[in-house]
Each structure stands twice: as structure tokens, then as C-alpha cells.
Amino acid sequence: MKNNTLIILPAYNEELTIGSVVALAKKFGDVLVVDDGSFDRTSQIARESGAIVLRHEVNKGKGCALKTGFKYALSKGYDIVVCLDSDGQHNPDEIPLLLDPIVKGEADLVIGSRYLNESKKEIPIYRRLGLWVLNTMTRMAASVEVDSQSGFRAMNRKALESLDLSSDGYAIETDMIVQASERGIRLMEVPITVRYDVPNKHKKNPLTHGFGVLSDIVSLIGYKRPLLLFSILGMMSFSIAGILFFWALKPYYTEGRVYLTQIIGAGIFTIIGIQLFVAGLTLNVLAKMVRE
Numbered sequence: 001m002k003n004n005t006l007i008i009l010p011a012y013n014e015e016l017t018i019g020s021v022v023a024l025a026k027k028f029g030d031v032l033v034v035d036d037g038s039f040d041r042t043s044q045i046a047r048e049s050g051a052i053v054l055r056h057e058v059n060k061g062k063g064c065a066l067k068t069g070f071k072y073a074l075s076k077g078y079d080i081v082v083c084l085d086s087d088g089q090h091n092p093d094e095i096p097l098l099l100d101p102i103v104k105g106e107a108d109l110v111i112g113s114r115y116l117n118e119s120k121k122e123i124p125i126y127r128r129l130g131l132w133v134l135n136t137m138t139r140m141a142a143s144v145e146v147d148s149q150s151g152f153r154a155m156n157r158k159a160l161e162s163l164d165l166s167s168d169g170y171a172i173e174t175d176m177i178v179q180a181s182e183r184g185i186r187l188m189e190v191p192i193t194v195r196y197d198v199p200n201k202h203k204k205n206p207l208t209h210g211f212g213v214l215s216d217i218v219s220l221i222g223y224k225r226p227l228l229l230f231s232i233l234g235m236m237s238f239s240i241a242g243i244l245f246f247w248a249l250k251p252y253y254t255e256g257r258v259y260l261t262q263i264i265g266a267g268i269f270t271i272i273g274i275q276l277f278v279a280g281l282t283l284n285v286l287a288k289m290v291r292e
């Protein structure tokens with residue numbers, strides 16, 4: 001091992017960009033490409049460019065690829081890991097920006113953020129909306145406001161050792177933040193740039209990607225803070241009940257009658273709301289018992 005830094009590049013069918021990302025990244029440490037069952041020449045080009053390559057025979061997801069990388073870093077004794085996307089959206093020349101606070105001992109986990117500079121203007125509008133939802137959900141789960149979906153990150157060994165990540169897909173980004181906030185890992189953000197003019201910048205359709213991450217984050221919140229999640233769902237149910245109730249009563253003053261269907265609807269949503277609250281309370285007690 002010549003370096004104490006391992007740069008981990010999760011890659012799925014990135015033959016167009018992997019070579020240049022590896023070439024630029026290797027100035028800053030050893031480079032590990034985790035080829036996650038690509039069916040193009042990702043592994044071959046990564047190896048030719050000077051990266052260590054680990055390959056999953058079948059596609060297991062970005063989170064799983066990162067975990068393979070983290071395990072490798074721990075087993076080989078690296079002090080620092082950096083993760084970035086291998087599709088060319090992140091600029092490897094910005095790696096030192098993320099390393100700096102770690103080397104200086106100011107943070108354990110550094111996240112490259114698109115929101116701290118002009119970079120956020122580059123984010124397409126439809127993505128901004130989705131990112132806002134995911135950032136808000138992450139804030140609910142971890143009580144920190146960050147660019148939660150950014151894959152450009154650096155971590156020291158302390159952070160690496162204390163994370164025990166369960167997510168296999170893109171939700172790993174939020175999972176890391178939630179655990180960091182629970183385990184006393186010092187988190188910091190630094191501004192980075194993100195390019196949106198690269199060929200295969202998104203592997204997945206934005207809608208399925210967004211909803212996939214959202215449902216994973218909701219289950220993370222359900223697991224970490226069940227009372228919060230179920231209270232919100234309960235309140236939503238009560239709000240619907242309230243609207244139906246007013247709708248049902250409206251004709252009472254003018255015509256002296258009420259809408260029966262809306263009354264029944266309001267009753268059903270009230271019952272659902274109460275059940276959600278009870279479920280939240282029960283799960284909260286269970287979650288506490290499990291943690292103790």
C-alpha cells in the first residue's frame with residue numbers, strides 16, 4: 001500500500017468515463033473501482049487505467065458496491081476513504097477539498113454539497129424538487145440539513161469503523177448521515193461542482209430512482225423514529241377526515257341535511273388516524289426496547 005487514502009468508485013456500465021475518472025483520481029490515493037456486474041468494459045478499462053478492481057458478478061446496487069469498498073479499505077488498513085461517482089459528474093480534482101477537513105482533524109465525514117455554491121443552479125428543475133423532498137426526509141431522520149444525495153464524500157477510519165449500513169441501493173447516502181448523527185461522527189459539508197453535461201449521468205429513470213430512495217428513507221425513518229413517521233401519517237389522515245367532515249356539513253345550514261357518504265369517509269379516516277397513532281406509539285416502545 002503506497003497511500004493512506006483509498007478512493008472508491010462504484011461503477012455500473014461506466015466504460016465511457018471510468019478511465020478518465022481513475023486517471024484524475026489516482027493523484028490523490030489508491031483507486032478502487034467496484035464494478036457492480038457491468039456488462040460493458042468498465043472493469044477492463046479501470047484496470048488498464050491503474051485502479052484496483054473488485055467485481056460483483058451480478059448487479060447489487062450502489063450501496064452494496066460502496067460497502068464492498070468500505071470492507072476492503074478496513075481490511076487493508078487505509079486511514080481515509082473518498083467516494084465519488086464514476087460517471088464524470090464529480091470532478092476528481094476537487095478531492096483535496098474533501099480531504100482537507102479530515103486531514104486537519106476538523107471532521108470525520110465530509111460531504112460535497114451542490115448547495116453551497118453556484119452549482120445548485122445547474123440542477124435540472126425536476127431533480128431539484130425530488131432532492132428537496134429527499135433532503136427534507138433526511139432532515140427528519142437525522143436532524144441535519146445537508147445535500148443528502150451527494151455521492152462525493154470523504155471519511156476517516158473512525159467514521160468507517162462506526163458505520164453499520166443496511167441499505168444496498170442509493171438510500172445508503174441517507175443511511176450514512178442518519179448513523180453519523182446518532183454515533184457522534186462529526187459531519188461537515190464543503191462546496192463542490194457537479195456536471196450535468198456528461199453522457200450517462202443517471203443510470204435510472206428519475207421517477208423510479210426518486211420514489212425508490214424515498215420509500216427506503218421512509219422505512220429508515222419508520223425504523224429510527226417510528227413515532228414521528230406515524231404521527232405525520234396520522235395527522236394526514238385526520239386532515240382528510242376534517243376536510244370530509246366540513247364538506248359533509250356544508251349543506252346543513254342551507255338545506256338542513258348532511259352528505260352521508262362524506263360523513264362515513266370522515267369516520268373511516270378518523271379511525272385510520274387513531275390506528276396510525278397507536279401503531280406509532282407501540283413501535284416507539286418496541287424500538288426503544290430493542291435499542292436498550
Ligand SMILES: Nc1nc2c(ncn2[C@@H]2O[C@H](COP(=O)(O)OP(=O)(O)O)[C@@H](O)[C@H]2O)c(=O)[nH]1
Nearest residue numbers: 010011012036061062065085086087201202203
Ligand atoms: N456499483 C454500482 N454503482 C452504481 C449502480 N447504480 C449506479 N451506480 C454508480 O453510482 C454513481 C451514481 O449513479 P447515478 O445513476 O449517476 O446517480 P445520479 O447521478 O444520482 O442519478 C455512478 O458512478 C454509477 O456508476 C449500481 O447498481 N451499482
Ligand SMILES: [Mg+2]
Nearest residue numbers: 087089201202
Ligand atoms: Mg450520475
